[in-house]
Amino acid sequence: MANIFGKRPQKNRNSTKLPNWSNRIKSMIPTDENVSGTKAQILAAAEQQFCRFGFSKVTMEEIAAASGLRKASLYYYFTAKDDLFQAVMEKKRSEFRERVEELAGRDEPAAGRIFAYTDARCDYFDGLQNMNIADYKQVSRNASAVREMFRAQAREEMEWLSALLADGARRGEFVLPAVASVAEAFLHIQQGLRLRFMRTYEPLQAGAAELGQLRYELMLVTKIFLDGIRPRSVKKPARSRSRLHTKVHKVHS
Numbered sequence: 001m002a003n004i005f006g007k008r009p010q011k012n013r014n015s016t017k018l019p020n021w022s023n024r025i026k027s028m029i030p031t032d033e034n035v036s037g038t039k040a041q042i043l044a045a046a047e048q049q050f051c052r053f054g055f056s057k058v059t060m061e062e063i064a065a066a067s068g069l070r071k072a073s074l075y076y077y078f079t080a081k082d083d084l085f086q087a088v089m090e091k092k093r094s095e096f097r098e099r100v101e102e103l104a105g106r107d108e109p110a111a112g113r114i115f116a117y118t119d120a121r122c123d124y125f126d127g128l129q130n131m132n133i134a135d136y137k138q139v140s141r142n143a144s145a146v147r148e149m150f151r152a153q154a155r156e157e158m159e160w161l162s163a164l165l166a167d168g169a170r171r172g173e174f175v176l177p178a179v180a181s182v183a184e185a186f187l188h189i190q191q192g193l194r195l196r197f198m199r200t201y202e203p204l205q206a207g208a209a210e211l212g213q214l215r216y217e218l219m220l221v222t223k224i225f226l227d228g229i230r231p232r233s234v235k236k237p238a239r240s241r242s243r244l245h246t247k248v249h250k251v252h253s
Contacts, residue, residue, distance in 0.1 A: 039077055042067045047088045047131065055085055055136040082142045089128065089146070093153060096124035100160050110168030111226050117164065118190070118222045121157075122215045125194055129206060134198070157187055165229075174229045182229065189221050 045067035049058045060081055064074040078084040099120045103113050137143045161183035168174040176182050197206070197214045206214075 038069075042069070042074065042077055042084070043088055043091050046084050047091075050085060050088065050132070051130045054132045055081070056139045060084075082140055085131075085136055085140070086142070086145055086149075088131065089133075089149060092124060092127050093149065096120060097156065104160055104163060110164050110171060110173050111230075114161075114164055114168075114226060115219070115222055117160065118218050119215075121190065122211075122218055126211050126215075129198070129211065154187065154191070158183055161187060172231070174226075175231045176229060186225055189225065190218060193217055193221065 042063070046063050049063050049066055052058075053062075058081075060074060061071055063081075063084065064071045067074065078087065100117055103116045103120070106113060133146065137146060158180075162179050165174060165176060165183055165186075166179050169176050169179065193214065197210075201210060
């Protein structure tokens, strides 16, 4: 039978290959990996801008430009500057939490880990101080969220310190009347020094010298605190030979 439709058309080997529209469509849909990467990019740029200009002066347009995004794209992830500031603070808190939980799990003397905790806490609050939280508290309507974050932070720190002190007591490093009470006292010392520092330098940002002085004081009180809970020897120190000789000489004379 004749082919009424004529000859079958030959394939043109030089024709342009059609794009894979399925892959292109998939690339347009944001994945969890892309979203987390973009958020990290935004948070890094926002932290830099907050540290440089303060919460009240920086704008969402400036943060978008610093993060390489359009303003509309930035609002897709964060609907308000308040939300973005709090997200940066929560990111820093999460980094501090991870650092403390890592050192808490080390099989090392508890005293050294408590020093490391104090050092990590200094780094954490240095970062918050550089972001000028005082400025945020003055102009933001959501300043109460910061206070709640610090209250939650204090509860977490109580758990960490109690665990470290209890581990030190098990190792024979510390003699503690009550773990929770000692942990609370130590945390209050840390908080008190930091609050005194913030009240001294509000609303201005402190420089490296002032932050270094605060770190030194916190490390010093940590040393004094740890020296106070270490076990003491019951044996009295022997008198020096010269003092004993003088006393005997007076009795015979």
